[in-house]
Amino acid sequence: MNRYPLWKYLLLLVVLGLGIVYAMPNLYAPDPAVQISGYSADFTVDEKALKKITTALDNANIGYKSAALEEGGSALIRLNAIGDQLSAQRTIEEAINRGTNQGDLYIVALNSAQNTPQWLADLGAKPMNLGLDLAGGVHFVLEVDTPKVVNDRLHDSEEVIKKAIRKARIFNTKTAIDKGALVVTAETQEAQTQVATLIKDELPRMQRKSSEENGKFVVRANLAQEAIKEIEDLAVIQNLSTLRNRVNELGVAEPLVQRLGRNRIIVELPGVQDTARAKKVIGKTANLEFRLEAKPDAGFSQRQKFNHRQEDMQARTGGSYLERRPIITGESVTNATRGFDQETGQPQVNISLDADGGAAMHRATRNNVGRRLGVLFIEYRPSTRTVTNADGVEEQIVEQVAIKNIISLATVQSALGREFRTTGLSENEAGELALLLRSGALAAPMVFVEERTIGPSLGAENIERGILSIQLGMFLVVLIMLAYYRVSGVAANIALAFNVALLAAIMSPFATLTLPGLAGIVLTVGMAVDANVLIFSRIKEEIAAGMPVQSAISTGFDRAFTTILDANITTLIVALILFGIGSGPIKGFAVTLSIGILTSMFTAIVVTRAVINLIYGGRDIKKLSI
Template sequence: MLNKYPLWKYIMLIMIIGVGFLFALPNLYGEDPALQISGLRGAELELADLDRIKGELDTNSIKYQSAAIVNNQVEVRFYDTEAQLTSKKALNHSFGEDYVIALNLSPATPTWLSDLNANPMKLGLDLRGGVHFLMEVDMSAPLKKFVEETVSGFRMDLREAKIRYRRVSEVKNGAQVEFKSEEDLDNAARILKKKYADITFKDSTDEGFILVGTLGELKIKEIKENALQKNITIIRNRVNAIGVAEPVVMRQGAERIVVELPGVQDTALAKSILGATATLEFRLVDQENDVRSAANGRVPAGSELFYRQDSGQPVLVKRRVMLTGDHIINASSSFDEYGSPQVNIDLDSKGGSIFSNATKGAIGKPMATLFIEYKPTGKRDHDGNPVFKKNIEVINVATIQARLGRSFRTTGLGSPQEAQNLALLLKAGALIAPIQIVEERTVGPSLGQENIDLGMQAIMWGFVLVLFFMAIWYKGFGLVANLALALNLVLIVGVMSMIPGATLTLPGMAGIVLTVGMAVDANVLIFERIREELRDGKGPQQAIHQGYDSAFSTIADANITTFIAAVILFAIGAGPIKGFAVTLAIGIATSMFTAIVGTRAVINLVYGGRRVKNLSI
């Protein structure tokens, strides 16, 4: 029978619309002013920390909605922004050195919706407010580090080959080796040229037997590109770890990175996260010299004195770096066979080879893990590169129990919490090159709210005018199209809320306005085709059937070509263009569903299987 849907189609339609309503619902609840409180350097917070924070708020008679530990951070919600600002000032005064305290906006979604994973749409910087940073990467640092590793590698390879040399030293973008004889120089050149294909070697016998290896332009470019890309990945991991919704981290030019953190109202928090420009190093502890003598100013040559991060105790370590944190690809905390805390570390293949050679002669010796932090000074050197202050702390000392390779464990940790913190530092990654914030900009939540209000006005005015036109021009069928249009907006919001990576921006709202018109366009084609069939003398049921079937190919062609354009915009675009492309693509998919399947289901329910003389069209 014409124009009859089976029961399963109506059930499917109701289920899809129900899911859309469910996931769109959290957007009606808004957000609460909140404080996001986390431990320094990612340390996990416990119930004692929560009670301490609650006690301070109660002491200052500050009213708050709730306070709980969420994702290893304390989240305190308030009734208004005045209480939020007052509490931040009070907590900073009492606990500023113990915690990172930041203003934030937390969704006020009911628990039953959150339990279903139904969360509000993520809003971009232009709608929600937040902070924008332009960061410059110090490209001299990765080059220097690569040269240092090359010098260390030359020494190791020559020792393994039992080739005598006077010394290995650094030169610009390379390393220089001095030998005692021409025979040693020739043997070394043969071995090193075979192992270091990316380095150009040149020997000289005019003023001694010297072999110089320098990096080519392609290798230098590769090192800089690799440093920039790894920095982007690590920064993205850092801001994701503190719960910033959909941060934007992308490169700008050859040496700069743009970071946008929607919803973050406190630039101090962002700087504390992004400015933690750090790396890790593994070195042997110097047991041959007295650490107390070194602490009094008599540091022996070939060693350096640093202090424990937790206790402040001095530790004397060798200058020679066994391995840097650049080669760590994973780390996790666990317990050894004796129930003591340990950290399991995985290296890349190159790091495994380097560490294996470095530790084979150091079994039974203590090894220190150094946390090296670079803090920007705001100054520049004569080459225009940013100048950083270097701070080094010892975060762990463990005994090497066997020759270490790609996977190893470090023990001797004081507590499971210390093991978790060390694993967090190792896994989060160390920036390959120091960075400095050269530009910062704050977009206030009031400006973001103004953008939202203006965008919503544009959507609602477009929606109302389209509803008015369809109801007047197509009568009863127009009302059905209007119902489908309303469902289309709900589904767009629901899908945007469901997709983890989807973020609504101001251009994205423009995409929604565009899809409102496109959704009605499909119904216009269908309804006009039904009118043509009626004018040709077809009966109402036949006209409805032919109208939907005949118009489908035209609607599909138009929407598919537009969808392809949206995919291209998303693939090659950036920032606002991507936001527009996302909402446009989602809007096309939902409008096809509501305009064709949705309206036909309603019309079949009203007219299908009945003797109808006239259609309200």
């Protein structure tokens, strides 16, 4: 009686062994590190760049454990101390980014390099991601370039007025943007009045003022402050939505993306490991513009010259002229996926447009079959330059540098619609562009005004106190169980140890551990033996009623099961409600509590019974140590 067959013990050993193996990576502390990757797929870290980096670190007397190239063209520098991260970041940026006219070519980001042994990594085992309140993650503050959005709106208004003036056949007028205002200069007062009326009808939200300057009749139109605020708000809101989509693409658990003030956005990524990729995807402003090649007789005001992306084509052609006004931009894209051309095998981006974008593309290409259509790739890269202020103090200014290149220039064979493709990119570039277009276009470029890793000091203290509370809780529980239940308490304590291991193993790949999550683990430790207390109490009652020991053990486990199940299901329902309606920290607690309930039920009922059966099963015993 009370004997498990061999296969049950073997199955339990396999489950518990896997739990221990997949919980082990949490025993290896990560190294502070700096990760370097190209700002776009054009730039990768090679041996030459890595040598320049290590030389700069040696000259600055910054110690490091290792410097190695990684897959995807990045490099990882493992440092000796976490206090060296910021100085190492500045030193590396000075070594590889300064002195270029194309902005920052490389992203240098703080990172945390895992020390999981290779054999564990090969099995897919990895440590738990830690939340910002413990020791992990990054904190970004980005500033939206709202003046650019307002300026772009002014240029759009200028195009609208130009078209209206041509339609109204008002001759000898000039339009320009001057000091944040749309200025239209006319030859006569009658033409000035007509222009003012057109601005009132076409641009009702602009404030108009007519005047006479140097014998010319001028109409100056400004955006109202309410309109400027609305434009800025819409830009920030669109960037917020786009950033959330991009963070979701990164697969970050419990991220925080929220507005700060008028034109800033906070992004917090708890437990993120690849901070370089996170910074690249979040902060990158990349877009497409589809423009027809300019006609040979077009004036310089109607065309712009751009270089080709491919160096051999650029050397052969010296660049091409495209029309200034795009047919559509990336804002019209509803979906974008990376693929490969079936004939050539070259990477391509399959693009789907919205209804308005598809209609605009169809109109433009239908009337221009035989002309070449250029796909212009526009990328904004941060560039840091040193200036001297009025007090004679040098300070660094971060600016956005627009890099524009033609990635494709092909002859229009027939009218295009909502579905088409573009080529001319490498495989990495195609995947990156598809991700950026799919997640949505940024309404305006953004600049990183603050970047820091959260928690080296406060997080370490939180971790230390959290682990101490778990250890203290386990010690008291183990002591009480041994003192009160003796040999049966040993079985309960073995089950408790396996419960914590299983909890860590399950949480490692799926959850981010926060400070409330640590509280959930402490609660789980107490709840795990609560089921054993119910079982042991039931067994003691059956023995006191005169039932044989072996029968009492079997009856105690069987009859206590219903009570344990009812109690834990109600707690699990509460945890699920907390997860559904709670915020980030509350969700962290709910996740840990939910997993802890399931593991504690398994270990308290199955593992404890297996140990009890191993000690007492199949024996004729008169007294039970309980």
